[in-house]
Amino acid sequence: MLPIQILLIAFFVIAMVKVAVKNYKGELSIGTTLSWIIFWIIAALITAQPDLTSSAAKLFGVGRGADIVVYFALVGLFFMVFRLMVKIEKLNREITKVVRDKALM
Amino acid sequence: MAIVIIPAYNEEKIIGRVIRGLFEQGLKDIIVVDDGSADGTAAEAAATGVIVLRHEINRGQGAALETGDAKARLMQADMVVHFDGDDQFNPADIRRGIEVMNEKKVDVVLGSRFLDSRSHLPWPKRKIILPISRWVNFVFTGCLLTDAHNGFRILSKNALEKVRITHDRMAHNTEVIRQIRKLGLSYLEFPVEVRYHTYGQGVVGGVAIVRDLLVGLFTKFF
Numbered sequence: 001m002l003p004i005q006i007l008l009i010a011f012f013v014i015a016m017v018k019v020a021v022k023n024y025k026g027e028l029s030i031g032t033t034l035s036w037i038i039f040w041i042i043a044a045l046i047t048a049q050p051d052l053t054s055s056a057a058k059l060f061g062v063g064r065g066a067d068i069v070v071y072f073a074l075v076g077l078f079f080m081v082f083r084l085m086v087k088i089e090k091l092n093r094e095i096t097k098v099v100r101d102k103a104l105m
Numbered sequence: 106m107a108i109v110i111i112p113a114y115n116e117e118k119i120i121g122r123v124i125r126g127l128f129e130q131g132l133k134d135i136i137v138v139d140d141g142s143a144d145g146t147a148a149e150a151a152a153t154g155v156i157v158l159r160h161e162i163n164r165g166q167g168a169a170l171e172t173g174d175a176k177a178r179l180m181q182a183d184m185v186v187h188f189d190g191d192d193q194f195n196p197a198d199i200r201r202g203i204e205v206m207n208e209k210k211v212d213v214v215l216g217s218r219f220l221d222s223r224s225h226l227p228w229p230k231r232k233i234i235l236p237i238s239r240w241v242n243f244v245f246t247g248c249l250l251t252d253a254h255n256g257f258r259i260l261s262k263n264a265l266e267k268v269r270i271t272h273d274r275m276a277h278n279t280e281v282i283r284q285i286r287k288l289g290l291s292y293l294e295f296p297v298e299v300r301y302h303t304y305g306q307g308v309v310g311g312v313a314i315v316r317d318l319l320v321g322l323f324t325k326f327f
Contacts, residue, residue, distance in 0.1 A: 082320075082323070083327050085320050086320055086323045086324055086326075086327040087327060089317075089320045089321065089324055090324050090327075092164075092273060093271060093273065093324075095162075095164070096164045096165075096168045096273050099141075099160045099161055099162060099164055099168070100160070100164075100168070100171070100172045100175065102161060103138070103158045103159055103160050103161075103172050104158065104172065104175060104176060104179075
């Protein structure tokens, strides 16, 4: 394996450990923990065997491995951003509840 | 008693005039909700003797109306009138609106700028923005109204008990209509006059409302 691959995989393993620790401390829910661990495992696999992306691309009828990584990454990012927007809206509504209670005192 | 709720943000120059206009119509039960104004809106309103509630920080017109509604419920109001604080509505429309509500025995009276010819809208609003907003409103509520975005409404005691505005900013217009339909409340549209001092919601405002409505649909899932 190339040095860059070893370095990246080491980084991903550290990230996984950090996520596991956060979950153990109760700072992350089980759903979020599993999502991130799966994400880092896939990242490690692709780093160790880049040809996997080409196989995946062929499976989905897409040209290059790099293309399919980008497509999935884009969809994932849009989903995460939308989820954040919804969470911000919920936070805003909670702030309004507090402001309203004070106004009505 | 019928309580008029006026959401107000930075309207110190005009709020006194709006309140006096209501007094002239014999409407004395008024709640002004100062939505975190940076100017003297609250003081100007309080000087007239009406009830003034104050949001410490600005939350939006929808939030201010719901705060007013909450207070009205505590005061056991028989009905509430939502009336903008920027002096663009005609207070004489309130009396007529209440008469129509009592006569036709509906739960909600919704103001419309398009049922008579008193309101003169800037043409981009009339020809482009409002037709689109009527369609967007129909998609989100299933109701095709002549005026999809009008802050003038009268809620009966029954409607006041059941309707809860959760959209803080300007999407409350669509939200209230959606709830009316879901709750099976009776409603009708009623001609009101709007005099334009400021433009109101343009295209950017309209897009923000649609975005808020979409995000709002998903707050139960995330």
